[in-house]
Amino acid sequence: MPRLAAQIEAILYLKGQPLSITEISEYAGCDRDNAEDALIELMADYAHRDSALEVVETPSGYSLQLRSSFQNLLQSLVPAELGTGALRTLAAIALKDPIAQPDLINLRGSGAYQHIQELINLGFVQRRRQTDGRSYWLQVTDKFHQHFELDQLLPPLEKQSQS
Numbered sequence: 001m002p003r004l005a006a007q008i009e010a011i012l013y014l015k016g017q018p019l020s021i022t023e024i025s026e027y028a029g030c031d032r033d034n035a036e037d038a039l040i041e042l043m044a045d046y047a048h049r050d051s052a053l054e055v056v057e058t059p060s061g062y063s064l065q066l067r068s069s070f071q072n073l074l075q076s077l078v079p080a081e082l083g084t085g086a087l088r089t090l091a092a093i094a095l096k097d098p099i100a101q102p103d104l105i106n107l108r109g110s111g112a113y114q115h116i117q118e119l120i121n122l123g124f125v126q127r128r129r130q131t132d133g134r135s136y137w138l139q140v141t142d143k144f145h146q147h148f149e150l151d152q153l154l155p156p157l158e159k160q161s162q163s
Contacts, residue, residue, distance in 0.1 A: 004038035008038050009055075015027075020061045021061075021062070122143075125140060125141065126140075
């Protein structure tokens, strides 16, 4: 069994979001005092390492995160946040998957042309020519599923029966 501090490190990494000390102790299967001691040990360990990561206390709990000195890498390696319009266009593509480009334009308006290009550039959507050669089919990619942590989207009939 790994030491409690290493177990808490794994919990913070796997959850990928701030956790309260109560949540940490529940996931680790220990009492609150032991979780606090192990968390202090882990924070001290990261403070003395030459590491890109750190354990910090935020208003919503404890978090394993990238040190602020590496923010420039984050900005250059991780795609920028999608705007609301592009996100809505992506949602429409994901829900219809695949959808004909003209149908998407009718649904979202002419601004969707720019969204489509942005989503293709980010690797969230792929475009393939329809068999008649006049337009394109749009569908989400594996990167979309990985980025948004989705295994798969339910087909429309399954969605309706679950509501």
